[in-house]
Amino acid sequence: MDSARKAAYLALRDVEENKAYSGLALKSAVRKVPPENAAFTRELVYGTIRKQIFFDYLIDSFIKTPVNKLPVSDRVILRMGINQLSSLNSVPDYAAVSETVELAKKYSRGREKFINGVLRNYIRERDSIKLPKPDDDEISYLSLKYSFAPWIVRMWMEEYKELRYVELFLDSLNQKPRFCIRANTLNTKPDDLRRSLEGLGFTVIQDDDLPDVFFLEGAFNEKPLETQLYRNGMFSVQDKASRIAAYSLGAKPGDLVVDVCAAPGGKTMAIAESMNDTGKIIAMDIHEHRIGLIEAEAERLGVSIVETMKNDARMIKKDLTGKADRVLVDVPCSGLGTARRKPEVKYKAFDENMRILPKTQLDILSSSSAYVKPGGSLVYSTCTIGARENKDVTDAFLKENDEFELADMIQLMPISGETDGFFVCKLKRTGAVAGGRDAK
Numbered sequence: 001m002d003s004a005r006k007a008a009y010l011a012l013r014d015v016e017e018n019k020a021y022s023g024l025a026l027k028s029a030v031r032k033v034p035p036e037n038a039a040f041t042r043e044l045v046y047g048t049i050r051k052q053i054f055f056d057y058l059i060d061s062f063i064k065t066p067v068n069k070l071p072v073s074d075r076v077i078l079r080m081g082i083n084q085l086s087s088l089n090s091v092p093d094y095a096a097v098s099e100t101v102e103l104a105k106k107y108s109r110g111r112e113k114f115i116n117g118v119l120r121n122y123i124r125e126r127d128s129i130k131l132p133k134p135d136d137d138e139i140s141y142l143s144l145k146y147s148f149a150p151w152i153v154r155m156w157m158e159e160y161k162e163l164r165y166v167e168l169f170l171d172s173l174n175q176k177p178r179f180c181i182r183a184n185t186l187n188t189k190p191d192d193l194r195r196s197l198e199g200l201g202f203t204v205i206q207d208d209d210l211p212d213v214f215f216l217e218g219a220f221n222e223k224p225l226e227t228q229l230y231r232n233g234m235f236s237v238q239d240k241a242s243r244i245a246a247y248s249l250g251a252k253p254g255d256l257v258v259d260v261c262a263a264p265g266g267k268t269m270a271i272a273e274s275m276n277d278t279g280k281i282i283a284m285d286i287h288e289h290r291i292g293l294i295e296a297e298a299e300r301l302g303v304s305i306v307e308t309m310k311n312d313a314r315m316i317k318k319d320l321t322g323k324a325d326r327v328l329v330d331v332p333c334s335g336l337g338t339a340r341r342k343p344e345v346k347y348k349a350f351d352e353n354m355r356i357l358p359k360t361q362l363d364i365l366s367s368s369s370a371y372v373k374p375g376g377s378l379v380y381s382t383c384t385i386g387a388r389e390n391k392d393v394t395d396a397f398l399k400e401n402d403e404f405e406l407a408d409m410i411q412l413m414p415i416s417g418e419t420d421g422f423f424v425c426k427l428k429r430t431g432a433v434a435g436g437r438d439a440k
Helices: 003-018 022-032 035-050 052-060 072-086 093-107 112-128 138-146 150-160 163-172 190-199 240-247 266-274 288-301 343-347 352-371 391-400
Strands: 179-183 203-206 213-217 235-237 256-259 280-285 306-310 324-330 372-382 404-412 422-429
Touching (some): 022 035, 035 052, 035 072, 052 138, 052 343, 072 112, 093 112, 150 163, 190 203, 240 324, 256 266, 266 288, 266 306, 266 324, 352 372, 352 391, 372 391, 391 404
Parallel strands (some): 280 306
Antiparallel strands (some): 179 213, 179 235, 203 213, 372 422
């Protein structure tokens, strides 16, 4: 059993059993993998998660007990094996089967023959497996083909109507994301950073619209984060969509900015850089341990204007009422627009937390609006797609708050491959400041 597959198994089991984030689970598991094998481990982990529903459908074709009723170890190992047999052309069939069986001997003892049998049956019969057709059931077809929970597909079909369009962005959310960075203009000029990265051997593509945004290409296995350039705060890893949300705030040097759900601090730092580190940003978060992430990032980037504060964003800090020039309200959301980076979000259950999420978002938006001074502005943003958490929330807010008006609203879609799915709505205060709930 090789170390790359063992690490992939441990990461996938952590995601399946403990609902861990795939990126964090992989980061922990890959530490013991030789550098030359790390890329394969990542491909195996992300590929297995991205097509999980599809792989389960294939597995169910050869077993009596549905895959979701099998022990966790069986599920994970079978998905890994089917992934290698169906999607990884670089892995010969014999290697996929033998290495998967070796995993079973260690982590699913007594089930080796069962797992071996399923994989060999798949090899013999894979060309005869029948898949649903869009004419039979569009929701089932899309859910299976692109491995998204049916309720997500149904929501997007109801909103966007056209099968071809929904299929296009479902497919885009299954693609490998580009490695995107933002130059720290406090410490370097974008052109200087580009030349420095190219000098280290990276292929650097500058964004057509945003000169401080770069895409790094090549098999670098996260080495950008190991460079002295990164350690010295010359750049941050940030998706283009997140950068757009931060800069849409329009913060200027000398402004007072309140970022109500700031951790881990990516947008906070982007705003500070646009302010030339002049003025003040109050960065809040409900979790004490995540506030430390903001402070560490500020130190790495040389940002001095950020003041952190623990606070539940649904509660108002009275001493800040009507004081802020700009307020960023990047609310907790379903995160469906980040499926390229966090494929596990595709399998979220529509549970009670999801049901009440728009109300929570509206509560945060309503409370946060109290900080905006007359003439000031607020940006409401999410990293998801769909009106339920986006336009419906801002529409409800505007209906109850006539002292605000809509300045701009965009839904960024992942179809171009350049951004995550992201919603950005800019509101401007034209009337007096109202009261609100006190912070505890």
